[in-house]
Amino acid sequence: MAETNGSAGNGSGTAGPEGNGGGKLAAVLAGAKEVKARATGELAETIKAPEKTDVWKSVLRVKHDETPRSRALGVLSNVFLHLHPAKINRDAVAYNYTWGMGGMTFYVYITLVFTGTLLMFYYHPSKVVAFRDILYLESDVPFGKLLRNMHRWGAHLMVIMVELHMFRVFLTGSYKKPREFNWVVGVLLLVLTLLLSFTGYLLPDDQLGFWAVTVGTNMARATPLLGHDGPFGPQLGMTPFNDVRFGLLGGSIVDSNALLRAYIWHCVAIPIIASLFMIVHFWRVRKDGGISGPSPIVLESEIKEPKKV
């Protein structure tokens, strides 16, 4: 089409000086008409099948055909799903074996990240207004009470689920070779979950959280070597003003610094660390041969004749 347009222009260029103006105009008009026809055609096609246009493909993902290979590719070529195996054994979805606790824990974690981020829009981590913000969320913010309680109960649920998940892994012996490394990662994730729970406890700045954190951080005074009441602590020069408890609280008492520190550990630092460990954890599940289970069932119809050499 472009060729036709170009040659028409060339043709008019070689014509005599008399018909030069009229010929050029006619050629331009003819070209414009063609462009219009082409554009109309393309537009009609776009409306008919928008997913086949280049713009669509460059912004959104390509839809794969409904073949097993394409479905596997859909998982493999997705940065989020590639942590997950493209295919799993049919026994791996037997809930009576795994209880699905790991997956549910992750689901609760996502819920907590979402509700927690929303709560951050109303909460100020400062001694003067922290508790007032909680009351404000509970009584005035639309859906504030729902979000706060989702976060609170979700947090309790996550701790319970992590522990049940660990219990299941222990009972089924899934910590054994080749999954020892992933067990260690899981133990670290348990500790991080408990730390998230503990730092979140102080944030409402109510009597319950305040005294819980007072008690919890007073235990850190007895840390060996690093606490000022612990074994060998005083000998190493630990005082209430330079020991591990002081580093956690940002002071010698649970005060505004402690609230701010708990907030930052709770909302930024620990979630990032926990997310990184979760990525490793899920990836390791895949690398260690998928979710643990009894030896896979193979149907008679699926048994392949061994190849004869």
Add this chain to the structure above:
Amino acid sequence: MANPTIEPAGPAAPPPKSKPSLAQALQVIFSKKEDADEAKTIARRRKFVMAAVLGTLSLNLLMFLRFFFPRALYEPKTKFRIGFPSDFGFGVDTKFQNQYRIWVVRNTEGIFVISAICTHLGCTPDWKPSENKFKCPCHGSGYDPEGINFEGPAPRPMDRAHVELDPEGQILVDLSHVYKWPKGEPSQFNDPGAILRG
């Protein structure tokens, strides 16, 4: 039956070269001369870069750790005046509990100030006048009116703050200087400054 693969007993291999000094290493790294053994040079350079990176990171880690220990604190004053000895009658006075977290106690020996921190895990016990004792709401430690533990998990009596009379005659309390009675050790409660006698 001589094994032909065994090496003949010749002179021993040359002793391993000792580690190059830092000056030598730097000379090799920055010299324009082509090294005969390129692989060794590359390995040495890689080691140098790794050492530089790890050194920087560990220095940063130390800075990061030090960052969590501020030099100045904005915490309540630990030295304050609470009035004249004649302001306090016999028994436990709780009027400074909210402000300074202390109780002022007068007994037959004199006046002393108890730091209102449970020696178990640091909660504030409640004064129960009807039961004539302090009771911690966290884990149930109980103390008599002089702050001596008699029930619950508390390991020792509550600490007492340093007290003295200022020139005006007011009681000056110093909470940063406390007298303890650790389990199995002699009591510091009779030290000078632990009690205002009379």
